[in-house]
Amino acid sequence: MNSSMNDNIKDKVIVITGASSGLGLAAARALSEQGAYLVLGARRIDRLQQLADELNSAGQRALAVATDVTVLADVQNLVDTAVNTFGRIDVMVNNAGIMPISALERLKVEDWEKTVDVNVKGVLYGIAAALPHMQRQMSGQFINVASVAGHKIMPNGAVYSASKHAVCALSEGLRQEVKPWNIRTTIVSPGAVDSELPGSITEADVAQGMQGFYQATAIGADSFARVLAFAINQPDDMDVNEVVFRPTRQLA
DSSP states (O other), X not given: OOOOTTTTTTTOEEEEESTTSHHHXXXXXXXXXXXXXXXXXXXXXXXXXXXXXXXXXXTOEEEEEEOOTTSHHHHHHHHHHHHHHHSOOOEEEEOOOOOOOOOGGGOOHHHHHHHIIIIIIHHHHHHHHHHHHHHHHTOEEEEEEOOGGGTOOOTTOHHHHHHHHHHHHHXXXXXXXXXXXXXXXXXXXXXXXXXXXXXXXXXXXXHHHHHHHHHHHOBOTHHHHHHHHHHHHSOTTOOOOEEEEOOTTXXX
């Protein structure tokens, strides 16, 4: 059967956290182009509003909602705005993340706490906010953004890897639990993809090394957008559970 590749994206209501830059921004542009309704969350409301204005001026439908994913009420407001405006939520993209990596011996406890708050609790809050709506609808899809670091651990990356392993575990548990409501679950684990992640590293020497690695290795954020479109676009009876992707030149 021949049908347009975009059939299952068009008119879907998609919520994306961390949408003001990097992966979330690229995903918003690509999915909007394919006819989705976008509800975008991030802390930087000025940048987010700029993106929404850009999409709306191109004839799409996008809303910007100031959202700190470490605050449950913010995430609930983001999702409720989508449902109140468009009547439903079809896809929840838990994308917001930070990567302030460093050796454990440096005892950057505040960085550890922020990493857990954003990367783990932020995803949990996204689930808490969207799941009741999807259960009521008897449909929906969660896309939780993990990382290659959720599959392998390297020096300096213990806490970041732990947070992304947690995203994988939560997503798999969620997948098993939501069968009665026809809800789909997808883990996307990118390697080095151009984003502001290295900018969240607080240790100067570690940041310098990671910046160099990204400059030599990273591919564009549109790669992430294509993976999201692929997962969302599958027919409703097909659940793409996990995609791990790296730049072709990335070894680790």
